[in-house]
Amino acid sequence: MLVSVENLSKKYSRKSDYAIMDITLHGDAGEIVGILGHNGAGKSTTIKCITGMHPYESGTVTICGHDLAKEPLLAKKCFGYVSDEFALFEKMTGMEFVNFMADIYQVSAQERESRIEEFQKLFALGDSIYNPISSYSHGMKQKISLMGALIHHPKVFILDEPMIGLDPHTASAVKDFFRKHSDEGNLVLFSSHNLDTVEKVCDRVYIIDQGRILEEIHMKEFKEKGMDLEVYFLTVTQRVART
Amino acid sequence: MKNFLTLFRFEIKELLAINRGKRRFDFLGTLVSLAISFLILFILGIFAYAILESYIEVRFDKVYDTLGRTHEFLNLIYTVLIIALAFLSLLRMRRVLSDFPGKELFLRLPVKSSTVFLAKLSALLLANYLVAFPVILTANLVVYLVFKPPFVFWLLTALVLVLLPLVAFILAALLLIPFLCIIRLISRSYLAVFLTLCGALTGAFILYAKLLSLIQQMFTLGSIRFLFNENFVNFMQKLTRITFPANFLANLALGQRVGLSLLFVLLVVLLGAYAVYLITHTLYRIALYKNKEVFVVHRKKKKISVRSPFLALIRKEFVLVYREPRYAFSFLAMALCMPIMVYSCFTLFRTLIENTLGLNVDFALSLFITLIFCILTNTFCATNISREGIAGMKNKLFPLSPKKILISKVVFCFTVSLLSLLMSVILLVIMTDVNLFDALFLLLFGALFCLSHILIATRMDLNNARLDSDSVTVENTENHTMAKTTLTGLIFAFLIGTLSVALLIFATGGSALLTIGAYVGPAIITLIYLSVALFYYLFRLENSFYEMVG
Structure with missing residues (x-):
């Protein structure tokens, strides 16, 4: 099990309600796992707790066998993360940023050179990688975020709303990359409210609403039954809203 | 209409x-x-x-x-x-x-x-x-x-x-x-921007020093008429x-x-x-109708260089400050111009004290002025955490200990301050009568004082930082960290400076004990300041780092 989350609960200060409650989810090698929910359902909070960006009240998060609370540095070495907000150092050039991330994760010169070359082709960045990030468009920033998160070839690749702002070509290339990365024995875990992306890409999907996991869907079986994810998602979330 | x-x-x-x-x-x-x-x-x-x-x-x-x-x-x-x-x-x-x-x-x-x-x-x-x-x-x-x-x-x-x-x-x-x-x-060039900022700052300060000199001459001559x-x-x-x-x-x-x-x-x-x-x-x-930013600095292709994580963090700090004109002006340009400011103020006030009181309190005066400018330069460090804005949350993802990440910020600021201090002391030794012994004390006190001030500023910012997208600028720091750190530093600088000046004034009667006191007194206060700063900086450091929110 590359990612294991057990009974994770998080409450924001100044708020009486829990943002997420008793979240339990797993991700294994070779899988693409999606967390699906509408805006404010608790997807980003879950992802931020898993990555250690937000402290949590109770529960355990284990990444590559390392408890995030007890061995945070070992756990953090195992994953790469792309956030929904552009957490980028805008005064750096794209190349400097990727190189900086490689330094932080202690990637060798040879490895980083070959990976940068590979990603430059994958994301069609060209020479604009040498320009300051502040001059980049939304999509370009997303591409650089992806490169920075992947430069150390993480076993676990975590993303929060990764497809926002990407052009159709890059979005397709990213989806292909997800599959390639998981086929190499890694895990891709991402949150999204885009039903289409989740349906096409994921092996397993967790539906989240009001801070709780409502359903776990195995996409292969789901598709074999001829079910429609959109109809199912709306039915499940509306049922919860009514209760 | x-x-x-x-x-x-x-x-x-x-x-x-x-x-x-x-x-x-x-x-x-x-x-x-x-x-x-x-x-x-x-x-x-x-x-x-x-x-x-x-x-x-x-x-x-x-x-x-x-x-x-x-x-x-x-x-x-x-x-x-x-x-x-x-x-x-x-x-x-x-x-x-x-x-x-x-x-x-x-x-x-x-x-x-x-x-x-x-x-x-x-x-x-x-x-x-x-x-x-x-x-x-x-x-x-x-x-x-x-x-x-x-x-x-x-x-x-x-x-x-x-x-x-x-x-x-x-x-x-x-x-x-x-x-x-x-x-x-x-x-087109970050260096040109930086040099322009330094030039503007030096020019403004020279103008200010001339005005002060005019006032000083007015005091000395008794009336402006003679000018x-x-x-x-x-x-x-x-x-x-x-x-x-x-x-x-x-x-x-x-x-x-x-x-x-x-x-x-x-x-x-x-x-x-x-x-x-x-x-x-x-x-x-x-x-x-222009959608993109008007001025974009295009960087040349450079060979990939491999650094240790700690060095990479320090370089990141430098790049982010150097390439943002407001930050470069507030910190790097101030640090670079500090020697001229210290020298101008020192000569001005020394003449004033010599002419009005007939006293020689060079060491105490140079210490006092140096510490004041150290505070003015290092007040910028009160944005060490918050100036990164939302990107600062990335620090929490790195597989590095919070101590290492935070100390990289302190080391960067301290290196700049130390170089600035060293240049100031060298200028004072070359251009004035400050002797080597006093210069060494000045360097030691100044360095310890700067370190204390940077530690306090960084920790205060860590406690109050809100790393949302609105807090990316120095001006937006709602927590008044800069004002609080400046006030703390000024209190200690005044304590050290006035004690040293007072002891040297009383020592003009020939008391060796008071002369020694003018060195030992500031040393004790500096060490107290450093101890307070270290305790404040280290207390629940990791918890505060992980509790920092975006």
Whole structure:
């Protein structure tokens, strides 16, 4: 099990309600796992707790066998993360940023050179990688975020709303990359409210609403039954809203 | 016309800062600001009165020329005011043309670009009038009190009040294209931006030091009168002859060749206004429809270099500060200019103390001044965490201990401070009588003091930082961390400085114990400050790092 989350609960200060409650989810090698929910359902909070960006009240998060609370540095070495907000150092050039991330994760010169070359082709960045990030468009920033998160070839690749702002070509290339990365024995875990992306890409999907996991869907079986994810998602979330 | 009035009203609100996140007009704040401004103006008025009163007494070729001297005085003030207003207008115009809040919104509104442009220019002109009115009125009041011109002087002053801000505005607009070209040229290189900032800071400080020196000479000589001699008047005459169009405005105010002066100034205004319209209107249309940032520094391809995580963090700190002009100015330029500031202040105050008290307290004085400038430079460190904004949350993802991440920020700031301190001490040793022994103490105390101050500033910022996208600028730090750290540092600097100065003053009687005390006392306070800083910095450090929210 590359990612294991057990009974994770998080409450924001100044708020009486829990943002997420008793979240339990797993991700294994070779899988693409999606967390699906509408805006404010608790997807980003879950992802931020898993990555250690937000402290949590109770529960355990284990990444590559390392408890995030007890061995945070070992756990953090195992994953790469792309956030929904552009957490980028805008005064750096794209190349400097990727190189900086490689330094932080202690990637060798040879490895980083070959990976940068590979990603430059994958994301069609060209020479604009040498320009300051502040001059980049939304999509370009997303591409650089992806490169920075992947430069150390993480076993676990975590993303929060990764497809926002990407052009159709890059979005397709990213989806292909997800599959390639998981086929190499890694895990891709991402949150999204885009039903289409989740349906096409994921092996397993967790539906989240009001801070709780409502359903776990195995996409292969789901598709074999001829079910429609959109109809199912709306039915499940509306049922919860009514209760 | 309706559109113009709506936009103009919006611009006025922006100008008066009513729209900037405040629901209601801050009446009390505005009242306090106005009171402070008028107090400053009042003090400057008294100072100007003393200068003019002495200046008109100067005899040139043994003849009094009161009108000539008053003209030179008024001319100089108008010149300085025109330059200042033109510079302010240039900066504001650049903002209007390159990037202003709501630019995207204006593009979508069914309003002509020329209407938006006209509303913005009108607001800029109004801002010029708001600044110019009190200054001109004060200067002319001083002239009225000293020179006692006839009543028509006030009628002519009204003309100057209308024309001077307009002239400054037109001058700014005419200089806009060369100014933008220079900015674009400088912006191509981070080094050029940095050097320009250093130059501006040094220039401003030299000007300030000259003013202080003037005040010091005034104290020494007992009256400002002795500063004005025939050479000085000669220089003033030559200067005011070329300060066009301020000399015409001074003529106008003093009723000299009124018709000719008025005609000339009006001609300049009309021709200038037409040229301005043509230039800025075209520029504005281009700027409004330009989607991307106007100035982008393109970096050359560089070979990939591998660094340790700690070195990479330090380099990141440097790059983020060096490439942001506001940060480079607040920290790096200040640090680079600190030696000149320390040296200027030291020589100035040493002369003052020697002349007034007849004492030699070089070590204590140099220590006092160095510590004060250390605080001013390192106050920037109170943004060590918050200045990264939302990107600062990335630090929490790194597989590095919080101590390592935070200490990289401290090490970067301390390295800059130490280099600046070292240069200051070297300059003092070379240029003044500060001996090597004192210099070593100065370096040691200064370094420990800087370290303490940086530790406190960093930790205070960590405790209060909100890493949301709104807090990416130094100005937006709502927690007043900078003010709090500066105050803490100043308290300790004053304690150390005054103790050392006092002990050395008492030691002039020959007491060796007091002389030793002047070194040991500051050392003890510095060590106490360092201990407090270390305890404060390390207390629940990791918890605070992980509790930091975005």
